[in-house]
Amino acid sequence: xxxxxxxxxxxxxxTGRTFAQDMLDLNVDVICLQETKATPEQVKEAxxxxxxxAVYANGAERKGYSGTAILTKKLPLNVTYDMGIEKHDQEGRxxxxxxxxxxxxxVYVPNSGSxxxxxxxxxKWDADFLGYLKNLEKSKPVVVCGDFNVAHKAIDxxxxxxxxxxxxxxxxAEIDGMDNFVSNGLIDSFxxxxxxxxxxxxxxxxxxxRQKNVGWRIDYFLVxxxxxxxxxxxxxxxxxxxxxxxxxxIEI
Numbered sequence: 267x268x269x270x271x272x273x274x275x276x277x278x279x280x281t282g283r284t285f286a287q288d289m290l291d292l293n294v295d296v297i298c299l300q301e302t303k304a305t306p307e308q309v310k311e312a313x314x315x316x317x318x319x320a321v322y323a324n325g326a327e328r329k330g331y332s333g334t335a336i337l338t339k340k341l342p343l344n345v346t347y348d349m350g351i352e353k354h355d356q357e358g359r360x361x362x363x364x365x366x367x368x369x370x371x372x373v374y375v376p377n378s379g380s381x382x383x384x385x386x387x388x389x390k391w392d393a394d395f396l397g398y399l400k401n402l403e404k405s406k407p408v409v410v411c412g413d414f415n416v417a418h419k420a421i422d423x424x425x426x427x428x429x430x431x432x433x434x435x436x437x438x439a440e441i442d443g444m445d446n447f448v449s450n451g452l453i454d455s456f457x458x459x460x461x462x463x464x465x466x467x468x469x470x471x472x473x474x475x476r477q478k479n480v481g482w483r484i485d486y487f488l489v490x491x492x493x494x495x496x497x498x499x500x501x502x503x504x505x506x507x508x509x510x511x512x513x514x515x516i517e518i
Contacts, residue, residue, distance in 0.1 A: 267340070267518040268294040270503070271372065271411035271485060273468070273511035277302040277312045277335070283508045286315040292503075294515065295339050298361075298372035300413045302333035309335045324348070324358040332357040334372045334412070340365065349398040354391060362402075368493055369402050373412040378434040385439060388415075392443030396450060403451075407490035409518075410452070413468075413511065414486050416440040418454070421464060422483040435484060452488040455500040455516050465502040468511045476510075485514045 270292060274280040277299060289297055297319065302309050306323035313321060316337060323335035324347040342363035348355035361372045373395070378385040402408050417436050420426040429436040448454060456463075466481025475481065489497055498517040506513050 267296070268292075268515060269296040269298065269370065269409070269411065269487075269518070270294050270513045270515040271298040271300070271487065272506075272513040273300040273374070273413040273485060273509060275301050275303075275509040275511065277304050277309055277333075279303075280508045281312045281315075285508055286313070288506050288508070289316055289337075292506075292513075292515075296363075296370065297337040298370070298411050299335045299337070300333075300372065300374035302335050302358075303330045304333055305329075306335075309333070313337060322361055322363065324361045326358040327356045332359055332374055334358055334361040334374050336361050336363050336370065336372050338363060342370075349395060351394055351398075354394060360398075364406075367496075368407045368409050368490070369405075371399070371402075371408060371410040371412075373410060373414070375412065375414045375416075377415045378437065378440065380434060382434060382437070385434070385437060389439050389443065392440075392446065396446055399447075399452065400450065403490055407493035408452075409487065409489050409493065409516070411485075411487045411514070411516075413484060414444065415484055416444050417482045417484055418444045418448075421462075422466075424466065424480045424482070435482060447488055451491040453491055453494040453497075455487040455489055455494070455497050456483075456502065456514065458494060458497065459500045465504065467502055467514055471510055485511060487514060487516045489516075 309323035319337035417423040467485040469476035
């Protein structure tokens, strides 16, 4: 089973490019999308060319903002949205499909913002999301993927010294949040298979950052420790264009 995760930065914008053909070429079983910026109905309309996939989408109350979706060839046992905490459940940030052996959670973690206005909220989100995942784990393992909006270690961004405790995505409070996921038994699948590899998943649109590869690794597949032996490999697909992010993937 192959699963990809992709922050598309607007599903209606990216489908005007090579998105559908890129997904068909990858020939994956499940496609997890973040930052769809669309209602569930708009998501289904945008991906109409991907006929083999069932589409499950979660939209934000605010139009054109946030949103997640999962497209899957294998039908799930159950589908749920959000974490059941009202203050976190207004922005369509979680889509969860239950399969036979694991839960697949697609998440778009809140960005702390350029002025760090949401840093305190982000810390609460991280803590509550960890609780949500650990509760799911009581039933079966979790595979959680998406844009976590944090570079975990210095190896995960091109300019760690310049950004540490100055920029959203590399504040110590955000790093602590990722530390808590990992210390509570969620394995970073890319680092499990590629501990020293320097690859990024997001680049600013400014100053030719992608061409210069001045990037950040902020998109992840985290998996329950007892499920980590099922992960055959993990990938970062830098060659896929269309967004300021690139897709990440695992093979189970």
